[in-house]
Amino acid sequence: MSNILELKDVSFVYSEGTPFRKVALNKVNISFERGKITGLIGHTGSGKSTLVNLLNGLYKPTSGQVLLDGVDIWDEPKKIRDVRYRVGLVMQYPEYQLFDETVRADIGFALRNKGMSEGEISERVIEAARFTGIGDDLLDKSPFDLSGGQKRRVAIAGIIAMRPDVLVLDEPAAGLDPRGRREILGSLHSYAEMTGGSVILVSHSMEDMAHYCDNVVVMNKAEVYKSGTVREIFSEAEELSSVGLDIPMTSKVAKRLLDLGIKLEGDLYTVEGMRDAILRYTGEVEK
Amino acid sequence: MISDITLGQFFPGNSVLHRLDPRTKIILTVAFIVSVFFANNPVAFAFLTLAVCFMTALSRISLKVVLKGIKPIILIILFTAIINVFMTTGEGEPLIEFWIIKIYTRGIVRAVFMAVRVILLIMGSSVLLTYTTSPIALTDGLESLLSPLKVIKLPVHTFAMMMSIALRFIPTLVEETEKIMNAQKSRGADFSNGSLVERAKALIPLLIPLFVSSFKRAEELATAMECRCYRGDKNRVKLNKLEYHGIDLAWFLIFALFVALLVCLSVLPYSFGVDNELYNILFYKI
Structure with a gap:
């Protein structure tokens, strides 16, 4: 089976039966392909964060099924913790969850909960730390002495150390400088490549999506608006602006050029694709 | 919940x-x-x-x-x-x-x-x-009713301000508790099973981040209030005067x-x- 995670007719309602009732997800169907990076994008309040909490069983769907490797994760509610080790969730602003005395201990928290041996834990902690770019000199410091970007990495390392089959990240780059952004998102790419695991990335940034993802799911008003490969989604970029989303900068440039009568061909949603397209175009003109 | x-x-x-x-x-x-x-x-x-x-x-x-x-x-x-x-x-x-x-x-x-x-x-x-x-009206009312006590140097305004701040942050704190709980659950923390000692221990990963962020928030709030020249009730006028x-x-x-x-x-x-x-x-x- 090529789908690692699947949502079937999943609905989620907050405060059911009270005047504050709110439908956060309405009959959502999504398949996440094994070994791929899938981007989840949508306006604020479109249901992205709720969806993320359903994936590892923090919330239970009001109706519908969440299938992990074809098995409903709520078949055995007592084993939901095992699901959480397999679907690693990095929440928004994960640096607020740090609590232990040293970075080393904090990254190993999940592994200790899992009941692994000390030797194995320290091995995995070092591996996860390297992965997210935390130097060995930081491992014995208190997490509260680190900078914001470093804290973020420690928190992500704490999930990566579990070696989840699916790594889910809710806005992992929010509030970081461009360099921290590139580094964190880049390490996700290598995670998928090295471990063969799947990554689900929630983001607001179209550029990030275009750059790092294979597939994209667009959410709007508690429903799936569109899903497909990056190329499929961004080739109709104007449609996205109709649901309140920003389109990649290069797509905007391409649109203006088209208005001026210059038609480019190719992947116009990344800087590289745009460059090639422009070079091709100018080459043809010179001929 | x-x-x-x-x-x-x-x-x-x-x-x-x-x-x-x-x-x-x-x-x-x-x-x-x-x-x-x-x-x-x-x-x-x-x-x-x-x-x-x-x-x-x-x-x-x-x-x-x-x-x-x-x-x-x-x-x-x-x-x-x-x-x-x-x-x-x-x-x-x-x-x-x-x-x-x-x-x-x-x-x-x-x-x-x-x-x-x-x-x-x-x-x-x-x-x-x-x-x-509303909590704000409530503290305003209390402050106004207790204001005669200012004569005997009781810091009535300060008490009222403390009360409204405390009330204001209850929902924030509840929300934050839920968030951190979920984050630790994602790392396999278990809050509802185990012996009494185990359960008490399981609260440490919840309480430490909660305290840290509360102190941080208190400091930020104090700075924000000082930036707006808050000096207690000295020269302060109300937007909605009670009548x-x-x-x-x-x-x-x-x-x-x-x-x-x-x-x-x-x-x-x-x-x-x-x-x-x-x-x-x-x-x-x-």
């Missing part, structure tokens, strides 16, 4: 009770609480129940919500009722006598009315005050009438010396 607690929660609205001055409501609530303890016979209780139902109707808050507020204290009510049943001694033969337990009619009657009293107390004061007054209106006067009068009637119902019947069966039941002194 933890966010479903309703006791003491404000429900926005535009009823007569919502529009009353918070000071009026605070004073009336105190008067109401005192008068509830005056009631001492079935007729007085019936009158009180009617008054509370009338106020609930006026507040336009659904009866379901008001009753839901009683749920958390149902155990306390039951406990007091049971104590009353067993501990009250009355005249004449006990109703049930078993080993050292003696139950008198008086005890049962007293237990029932005690429960009714507590329920009316909660319903009345929440409808009159907490459900219909009594005609409706407040009307309510004071109605309430005075209510209290007077209740006191009459609780005191007068015993000075007539009437002795017939129905009269004795109606005005059975609890």
Whole structure:
């Protein structure tokens, strides 16, 4: 089976039966392909964060099924913790969850909960730390002495150390400088490549999506608006602006050029694709 | 979920009770609480129940919500009722006598009315005050009522500010607790299983981040207040100044009438010396 995670007719309602009732997800169907990076994008309040909490069983769907490797994760509610080790969730602003005395201990928290041996834990902690770019000199410091970007990495390392089959990240780059952004998102790419695991990335940034993802799911008003490969989604970029989303900068440039009568061909949603397209175009003109 | 607690929660609205001055409501609530303890016979209780139902109707808050507020204290009510049943001694033969337990009619009657009293107390004061007054109006009202104490150098404004800040941050803290709990659960933390010691230990990963962020937030709030030149109540003026209106006067009068009637119902019947069966039941002194 090529789908690692699947949502079937999943609905989620907050405060059911009270005047504050709110439908956060309405009959959502999504398949996440094994070994791929899938981007989840949508306006604020479109249901992205709720969806993320359903994936590892923090919330239970009001109706519908969440299938992990074809098995409903709520078949055995007592084993939901095992699901959480397999679907690693990095929440928004994960640096607020740090609590232990040293970075080393904090990254190993999940592994200790899992009941692994000390030797194995320290091995995995070092591996996860390297992965997210935390130097060995930081491992014995208190997490509260680190900078914001470093804290973020420690928190992500704490999930990566579990070696989840699916790594889910809710806005992992929010509030970081461009360099921290590139580094964190880049390490996700290598995670998928090295471990063969799947990554689900929630983001607001179209550029990030275009750059790092294979597939994209667009959410709007508690429903799936569109899903497909990056190329499929961004080739109709104007449609996205109709649901309140920003389109990649290069797509905007391409649109203006088209208005001026210059038609480019190719992947116009990344800087590289745009460059090639422009070079091709100018080459043809010179001929 | 933890966010479903309703006791003491404000429900926005535009009823007569919502529009009353918070000071009026605070004073009336105190008067109401005192008068509830005056009631001492079935007729007085019936009158009180009617008054509370009338106020609930006026507040336009659904009866379901008001009753839901009683749920958390149902155990306390039951406990007091049971104590009353067993501990009250009355005249004449006990109703049930078993080993050292003696139950008198008086005890049962007293237990029932005690429960009714507590329920009316909660319903009345929440409808009159907490459900219909926003926390900000509430602290404004308290500050204004207590302001005479400034003469003896009591920092009334500071207390009121502390109270409104505390109230303001309860929802924030609840939300944050839920968030951190979920984050730690994602790392395999288990808050609901295990022995007492294990469960207490499981709280450490929750409490430390919560404390850290609370201190940080307090510092940020203090800085933000100083940036806006906050210096306590020195030279501070209010956007919404509290003012009594005609409706407040009307309510004071109605309430005075209510209290007077209740006191009459609780005191007068015993000075007539009437002795017939129905009269004795109606005005059975609890």
